Amino acid sequence: MDDAGLSVPVAARGLTKTFGSFRAVDDVDFQVQPGEAFGFLGPNGAGKSSTMRMIGCVSPRTAGDLTVFGLDPTRDGSTIRARLGVVPQEDALDVELNVRENLYVYGRFFDLKRSEIRRRTEELLEFTQLTERADDRVEPLSGGMKRRLTIARALINQPDLVLLDEPTTGLDPQARHLVWDRLYRLKQQGATLILTTHYMDEAEQLCDRLVVMDNGRIVDDGSPRALIDRHCTKEVVELRLAATTDLERSAGHLRRDGLEVEVLPDRILIYADDGEAALSFADGVGLRPESALIRRSTLEDVFLALTGRTLVEAG
Amino acid sequence: MTTPIGHRRYPSVGSVQPPAGTWTTPRFVRVVEYHLVGYRRMWRGSIVRIVISPILYLLSMGIGVGSLVDQRGAVDLAGGSYLAFVAPGLMAAAAMQSASAASLYPVLASVKWLRTAYGQVGTPLRPVDLVVGLQAWFAILALAAAIFFTLVLAVFGVVASPLVVLAPLATVLGGLSFSAPLAAWAMSQQDDHKFSVVFRLIVLPMFLLSGVFFPVEQLPAPLEAVAVVAPLWHTIELTRGLTLGTAGMSDFFHVAVLVAYVIAGCLYGKRTYTRRLYP
Numbered sequence: 317m318d319d320a321g322l323s324v325p326v327a328a329r330g331l332t333k334t335f336g337s338f339r340a341v342d343d344v345d346f347q348v349q350p351g352e353a354f355g356f357l358g359p360n361g362a363g364k365s366s367t368m369r370m371i372g373c374v375s376p377r378t379a380g381d382l383t384v385f386g387l388d389p390t391r392d393g394s395t396i397r398a399r400l401g402v403v404p405q406e407d408a409l410d411v412e413l414n415v416r417e418n419l420y421v422y423g424r425f426f427d428l429k430r431s432e433i434r435r436r437t438e439e440l441l442e443f444t445q446l447t448e449r450a451d452d453r454v455e456p457l458s459g460g461m462k463r464r465l466t467i468a469r470a471l472i473n474q475p476d477l478v479l480l481d482e483p484t485t486g487l488d489p490q491a492r493h494l495v496w497d498r499l500y501r502l503k504q505q506g507a508t509l510i511l512t513t514h515y516m517d518e519a520e521q522l523c524d525r526l527v528v529m530d531n532g533r534i535v536d537d538g539s540p541r542a543l544i545d546r547h548c549t550k551e552v553v554e555l556r557l558a559a560t561t562d563l564e565r566s567a568g569h570l571r572r573d574g575l576e577v578e579v580l581p582d583r584i585l586i587y588a589d590d591g592e593a594a595l596s597f598a599d600g601v602g603l604r605p606e607s608a609l610i611r612r613s614t615l616e617d618v619f620l621a622l623t624g625r626t627l628v629e630a631g
Numbered sequence: 632m633t634t635p636i637g638h639r640r641y642p643s644v645g646s647v648q649p650p651a652g653t654w655t656t657p658r659f660v661r662v663v664e665y666h667l668v669g670y671r672r673m674w675r676g677s678i679v680r681i682v683i684s685p686i687l688y689l690l691s692m693g694i695g696v697g698s699l700v701d702q703r704g705a706v707d708l709a710g711g712s713y714l715a716f717v718a719p720g721l722m723a724a725a726a727m728q729s730a731s732a733a734s735l736y737p738v739l740a741s742v743k744w745l746r747t748a749y750g751q752v753g754t755p756l757r758p759v760d761l762v763v764g765l766q767a768w769f770a771i772l773a774l775a776a777a778i779f780f781t782l783v784l785a786v787f788g789v790v791a792s793p794l795v796v797l798a799p800l801a802t803v804l805g806g807l808s809f810s811a812p813l814a815a816w817a818m819s820q821q822d823d824h825k826f827s828v829v830f831r832l833i834v835l836p837m838f839l840l841s842g843v844f845f846p847v848e849q850l851p852a853p854l855e856a857v858a859v860v861a862p863l864w865h866t867i868e869l870t871r872g873l874t875l876g877t878a879g880m881s882d883f884f885h886v887a888v889l890v891a892y893v894i895a896g897c898l899y900g901k902r903t904y905t906r907r908l909y910p
């Protein structure tokens with residue numbers, strides 16, 4: 317229909333955001349392709365939300381190029397926002413209104429017809445499993461329900477691109493899985509999604525491609541698999557040793573024998589393509605861990621390899 | 632699943648909504664609608680205030696104080712009786728107070744405590760739509776209150792001119808001359824520490840000194856100079872002239888001053904809203 321719909325959903329070059337002299341987003345480049353789920357993975361303060369707000373045309377960039385649907389957010393903010401669905405980090409629902417009214421007023425902000433909003437409301441309530449709560453006030457709803465309502469609200473205008481800033485932070489595991497399931501369905505239906513998260517499992521489950529952010533910069537990008545292959549071995553052995561053990565010394569023994577080792581405050585990680593072999597090796601040098609776990613490498617390990625910190629520490 | 636839910640396939644095919652930029656209704660009207668939906672839950676309290684306050688004001692100030700003043704016959708007031716003099720001023724003052732109350736705490740709340748304003752920014756609405764939309768909503772509320780106040784004036788027998796039908800509009804303009812700058816300023820505040828200062832140092836002195844209760848000519852010259860700059864004085868001059876039939880060409884000047892306050896307030900609001908909501 318419209319030409320803009322055929323261009324790249326989001327393209328950024330040298331994108332920078334400063335607050336005073338502080339560089340919240342520092343010279344980042346990325347491109348989001350139609351139909352993909354694109355993620356920003358990073359610890360607190362990495363600049364994820366600042367980037368999302370620039371894409372969402374609610375925060376002017378300080379420097380660099382940014383286009384959304386081929387348009388310039390500075391000039392065409394309102395036009396771009398009409399085609400976006402935004403789930404901000406904080407819900408910003410109207411808690412005095414009921415569930416249905418929240419969708420109604422939001423739909424009207426997009427100039428949708430009343431009848432059209434009513435039709436979509438029923439669909440979206442069904443989709444986010446809120447039908448039973450449709451006429452309840454928002455205030456007493458659980459965090460997971462409010463999050464789902466925010467997602468439903470973001471979809472009322474049938475957006476071409478959905479921005480989700482930490483869609484599941486603060487939710488219990490069950491609520492998270494429900495949100496994941498809905499986002500996964502959206503993705504299957506061809507929606508373009510951009511999401512931020514500091515959960516590596518979320519990034520692995522949902523993202524086709526992601527960038528790892530730290531201190532306002534992009535430290536690497538690729539598919540979850542590619543990032544893991546690039547920075548990590550196939551498997552990781554986690555050793556928990558008695559509290560009295562000198563972890564650095566133990567790690568030294570292992571390193572001397574050519575193993576790739578990372579020391580965390582409470583455990584030692586050994587990177588190896590064959591975890592079993594590495595574990596028996598550790599056994600061989602006399603390490604007696606209280607517990608040992610062999611697992612596949614994750615994005616958490618990628619982040620550690622790229623920044624020298626865990627996502628949790630970094631936040 | 633057969634029908635895509637909540638979004639259309641990318642790139643968009645068969646878009647059901649007109650492309651943005653072809654709005655047939657001004658966008659700020661949607662903000663008015665939003666406030667109307669919320670108002671459905673609290674209109675009772677608001678109606679009580681609209682009905683009770685003019686009656687109380689006129690009974691106490693007009694009839695209570697008025698009977699004392701008129702007995703003494705101290706000054707020659709417009710309208711003849713003190714009730715007739717004070718009533719249009721009270722109508723203007725009531726609008727100022729409602730407008731001030733509505734544009735301080737609720738505006739800060741929308742961005743700080745309730746965060747509802749952030750639910751409006753990720754939409755095609757622009758900062759100017761949020762600013763104008765809120766003021767338009769205030770105008771509707773103020774108009775309802777002013778129409779009722781004018782009816783009460785009629786019942787109390789102080790209406791002396793058919794021009795009184797314009798008095799509610801003048802009152803609304805007067806209310807906006809407060810709410811537009813105050814809402815803009817409230818949007819720039821991090822907390823409510825200075826709000827009570829606004830009431831004590833701006834709203835209350837204006838209420839007492841801008842010609843509601845006595846003509847500003849009675850004031851010492853420096854104070855009179857301050858009073859005639861204040862928007863409330865211009866509003867009172869307008870409503871009084873329209874109610875008592877003494878309106879003249881100078882009223883266009885009062886309208887111009889009030890309009891200037893409203894426009895300046897909205898422009899200031901565009902700045903503070905943009906800074907706060909689109910950082």
Ligand SMILES: Nc1ncnc2c1ncn2[C@@H]1O[C@H](COP(=O)(O)OP(=O)(O)OP(=O)(O)O)[C@@H](O)[C@H]1O
Pocket residue numbers: 335340358359360361362363364365366367405514910
């Ligand atoms: N409006 C603002 N004014 C000043 N500094 C800001 C503002 N918004 C963000 N920052 C700063 O920019 C940095 C990046 O913030 P941002 O919210 O983008 O991080 P984030 O990756 O989303 O973190 P989190 O995971 O905690 O949400 C932080 O240090 C933050 O304090």
Ligand SMILES: [Mg+2]
Pocket residue numbers: 364365366405481
């Ligand atoms: Mg954030």
